[in-house]
Amino acid sequence: MLKVPPALIKKYDRLLVNSEAQPKEYPAYRKWLRYYLDFCKKYDHGYADSESLLIFVDKLKSKKQNLFQQDQAQKAVRLYYAGLEQQTQAQISEHNNLKTAPLIQEGVSPFSAGNENDLWNQSMQSLKNEIQVRHYSNKTLKSYSLWAEKLRYFVKGKNPETLNVEDVKGFLTFLAVKKKVSASSQNQAFNALLFYFRHVLKKEFGKVDGVVRAKRKPYVPVVLSREEVDRVINCLEYPYDLVVKLLYGCGLRLAECLKLRIKDFNFDHNLGAVSK
DSSP states (O other), X not given: OOOOOHHHHHHHHHXXXXXXXXXXXXXXXXXXXXHHHHHHHHHTOOTTOHHHHHHHHHHHHHTTOOHHHHHHHHHHHHHHHXXXXXXXXXXXXXXXXXXXXXXXXXXOOTTOOTHHHHHHHHHHHHHHHHHHHXXXXXXXXXXXXXXXXXXXXXXXXXXXXXXOHHHHHHHHHHHHHTSOOOHHHHHHXXXXXXXXXXXXXXXXXXXXXXXXXXXXXXXXXXXXXXXXXXXXXXXXXXXXXXXXXXXXXXXXXXXXXXXXXXXXXXXXXXXXXXXX
16 A cells, blocks of 8 residues: 655645545545555556546445445545645646656655745744743644644645735635634634734734624523433442532532542531632
């Protein structure tokens, strides 16, 4: 089986993040891409030739793959084609004419964007440095880096130094209209890109008007009755039932409950002591 180079997998993962595929489907999409590239190499088919996909699907049928698997494989390969569209037609023709296509050689990807790609990699490293020097959490680092990567894909690898407020407005509108993200996710993306522009690109947004805002969904709290709570607790075994009883009876958060120690209780008066 052909080993897909890490560089190609990394580029393909960016496409997955911005596709309609669900995260739980990512491993399957990567698997179909590997099978497809291996198939093309083995039978000397063009890697960017749509006819290769038809032949590949016929091969899946002969292998008794069901309709769902065939459809998922086609989606995975078409997503790969979407990345190839970023290249020139000359590059694509070159891929089709080579028996050992450069895109599957170690460290080479069909989605490379030359100098722009290097500039993006440098800016992503700068983003990481700016976050770490401010001692922000790893969660913030991961979140901000993800939104910057999504912007990178949205602008199709455009030189980061030429990014402007229109790119941001288009991206935020895309999140609300096409991706249908929540209002909190859109706000998180805005804050991440504001940080990226201000501290990495060293320029300000200016006014971000005309952005389609994601709709806030009404919060409907779910409250269990006393009888329902009793039924839940009766289904639990020690020590989990004790934890749930404390959460319900004392109104504690899970982390607060798990941090409780003997010193937090006044056994003489059957009270919980206030920790300072």
